[in-house]
Amino acid sequence: MVRQLLPLFIMLALLQRPLYGQDYLEIEASKHCLYFGDAMPGEYYRFETSDSIEHLKDEILYKTGKPQSFIFICSNVPSVVAVVEGEKRYILYSRKFFSEHPNRALRLALLAHEIGHHVNRHELAEGKPTEVEEMEADEFMGYALCLTGVPAQVAGAISGALPLASGIDTADRNADIMRGFRRAEASLLNAEHAAWLEEKPNEVAQSLPHFPFPPPEYSADADLDSYFGHCKHFSDADEMLRKALEAAGYHTRRYFYVPGGFALVTRMEQFNEDGTCKGEKYRWSGKIVRCEDFSALCYLKSIVTTEPAYFRVFVFIVSPQLLKNAPPPVTRKEAEGWLNEGANRLPADIGGFSFEPGKTHVTALVYEFKVRESDRKSETSSPSALEGATHLGKSKITRYLTKK
Numbered sequence: 001m002v003r004q005l006l007p008l009f010i011m012l013a014l015l016q017r018p019l020y021g022q023d024y025l026e027i028e029a030s031k032h033c034l035y036f037g038d039a040m041p042g043e044y045y046r047f048e049t050s051d052s053i054e055h056l057k058d059e060i061l062y063k064t065g066k067p068q069s070f071i072f073i074c075s076n077v078p079s080v081v082a083v084v085e086g087e088k089r090y091i092l093y094s095r096k097f098f099s100e101h102p103n104r105a106l107r108l109a110l111l112a113h114e115i116g117h118h119v120n121r122h123e124l125a126e127g128k129p130t131e132v133e134e135m136e137a138d139e140f141m142g143y144a145l146c147l148t149g150v151p152a153q154v155a156g157a158i159s160g161a162l163p164l165a166s167g168i169d170t171a172d173r174n175a176d177i178m179r180g181f182r183r184a185e186a187s188l189l190n191a192e193h194a195a196w197l198e199e200k201p202n203e204v205a206q207s208l209p210h211f212p213f214p215p216p217e218y219s220a221d222a223d224l225d226s227y228f229g230h231c232k233h234f235s236d237a238d239e240m241l242r243k244a245l246e247a248a249g250y251h252t253r254r255y256f257y258v259p260g261g262f263a264l265v266t267r268m269e270q271f272n273e274d275g276t277c278k279g280e281k282y283r284w285s286g287k288i289v290r291c292e293d294f295s296a297l298c299y300l301k302s303i304v305t306t307e308p309a310y311f312r313v314f315v316f317i318v319s320p321q322l323l324k325n326a327p328p329p330v331t332r333k334e335a336e337g338w339l340n341e342g343a344n345r346l347p348a349d350i351g352g353f354s355f356e357p358g359k360t361h362v363t364a365l366v367y368e369f370k371v372r373e374s375d376r377k378s379e380t381s382s383p384s385a386l387e388g389a390t391h392l393g394k395s396k397i398t399r400y401l402t403k404k
């Protein structure tokens with residue numbers, strides 16, 4: 001019986017889909033700011049909500065402490081648009097656009113810009129935003145990007161990544177975005193925030209995700225104690241590591257709790273067999289990249305080679321605890337997942353731990369993965385063909401860790 005009815009169910013399901021998608025939306029959207037795209041559609045439809053985009057919108061409102069003053073609807077617009085219709089305020093967003101732009105920072109930036117128009121109670125009276133309205137929306141964007149953990153470097157590149165439909169100059173926009181970003185940074189440091197952290201130190205440490213400890217089997221390690229002899233607090237060691245990583249191009253990093261201290265994890269990168277980094281264009285790509293230039297020789301080499309591609313993650317552990325390898329090794333997927341779990345800043349209470357040279361140790365662990373081109377299988381290198389110190393030297397991290 002069920003088998004006979006199955007084609008009918010499928011037909012019904014197919015019929016349901018367009019009906020669900022074609023929910024007409026009555027809205028007068030002439031006063032608007034469209035972030036990206038040529039023109040607004042003539043008619044509007046309401047589509048099924050995207051949970052991931054709702055979540056980003058909620059995150060912006062929560063982190064900036066703003067109430068939601070607008071109706072948020074998935075619709076047939078070119079990208080994201082803020083609309084003012086009398087007393088009503090809307091943000092319409094395109095599921096298609098966001099699925100084509102999966103970058104978290106860019107998604108946050110677009111949403112925050114449009115939310116910024118509503119937070120500032122803009123009129124958009126001329127049918128499009130004025131220059132001042134655009135400036136304020138961009139400033140709110142920078143403010144929100146900082147509070148949602150987007151690094152300054154990334155926020156600084158947003159204005160160049162996608163132009164505003166209103167055509168405001170990229171350099172001007174960047175200054176507005178970064179002004180908002182710096183304002184948020186300063187507010188994070190203000191007394192109120194510090195007091196909050198002091199009141200709840202344990203809560204902060206507990207809320208920090210835990211790095212597996214003892215650490216899973218690593219491919220190489222290096223003792224960095226000699227660089228950190230002058231540190232007084234854990235925050236000093238954190239600052240040195242951050243500066244060196246920033247200078248060496250590791251802009252995305254995450255913090256985890258380990259017993260007695262913290263772990264700082266870099267984003268997974270693709271590197272060359274000798275330990276040097278791939279060029280910026282390919283370094284963070286998950287796809288195997290052999291030829292960074294387009295020379296015929298490189299191309300020929302790449303099609304006959306059986307050499308695997310190399311990926312790695314650095315984990316810096318600052319703690320008085322002794323480390324030992326704990327098999328089994330992690331998979332590439334697990335190591336990649338670390339970046340989604342950790343916190344973007346070191347909580348102040350852990351930063352305040354006193355660093356005792358000789359007792360507190362700073363160790364770099366390297367998790368290296370080899371990926372075969374033939375079947376794309378990833379295997380953990382245990383051990384790596386390179387020493388830990390070579391990984392750190394070739395990636396230029398130790399170059400920027402100055403001994404004092």
Ligand SMILES: [Zn+2]
Nearest residue numbers: 033129134137
């Ligand atoms: Zn705008």
